[in-house]
Amino acid sequence: ADLSAITGIAGKDLTELGKAARKVGVSSGMGATQAAEAFKLLASNIDISMIGGVEGLKKLQKETITLAQASGVDLPTAADTMAASINQFKLGAEDAGRVINVLAAGAKYGAAEVPHLAESLKYVGPVAGSAGVSIESTVGALEVLSQSAIKGSQAGTDLSAIMVKMQSTLGIDIGKVGLPAALQQLKPMLNDVTFLTKTFGLENLKSIQTLIAGADQVQVMTERVTDTNVAMEQAAVRTDTYAERMNRLNAWFDNLKISVFNVTGSFMP
DSSP states (O other): OHHHHHHOOOHHHHHHHHHHHHHHHHHHSSHHHHHHHHHHHHHTTSOGGGGTHHHHHHHHHHHHHHHHHHHOOOHHHHHHHHHHHHHHTTOOGGGHHHHHHHHHHHHHHSSOOHHHHHHHHHHHHHHHHHHTOOHHHHHHHHHHHHTTTOOHHHHHHHHHHHHHHHHHTSOOOHHHHOHHHHHHHTGGGTTOHHHHHHHHOGGGHHHHHHHHHTHHHHHHHHHHTSSOOHHHHHHHHHTOSHHHHHHHHHHHHHHHHHHHHHHHGGGOO
16 A cells, blocks of 8 residues: 555556565565565655666565665665665666675675665765766775775765866766776875865865775775675575574465465455
């Protein structure tokens, strides 16, 4: 009912999503209720028509649950992160797997976990997306910042300001040359505190110095989070436990109860 009210989806399409929620609920162990909640959270943040309608929403939901399993974050956090990434970087439903693998790989190889990256992307995602910087390069830069204990909203705010200054003040097209190459151009200025402070602001001095000094590492980290299956691998490990098997068994029984109710419900007062 919530999903229908939010999206206007009804009839056959709503029934199809109900079936998908039950199926994914059993396979993931989250149950039909949480699987349906994932649909609602995604649909409330994404224009369904822009991701291919119901089929696109089903793809996003499946990958969102995988992200939650892989990273250990709760479902609302995973759904918000997925929706924000799709919107900010102008991606489609077919990129959902790419998004979760980038985030999971970043958390694996860097110091910023998925919740940190999710918080950072709230601030830098819109700027990076508009500038044509990929989610891979953005996460790569965030992970380099995390190695200097710059994480979460601070990392996102700082990187956003740095990107804006690179384009507006220095005239560097970071979408065209790439963020790692743009940082390489600034290496001669690494120790010129006056120039860096005047260009990027005193509040961003530590972050820009960290990124310039680690320009090579930004490139390496970008490559490490590109085209991986880390999210799937981590989800497989995290769900290969007795507790998860019990969750799937309980979800299977809940699905059976739903089936029984669907048959007998019309006879009940």
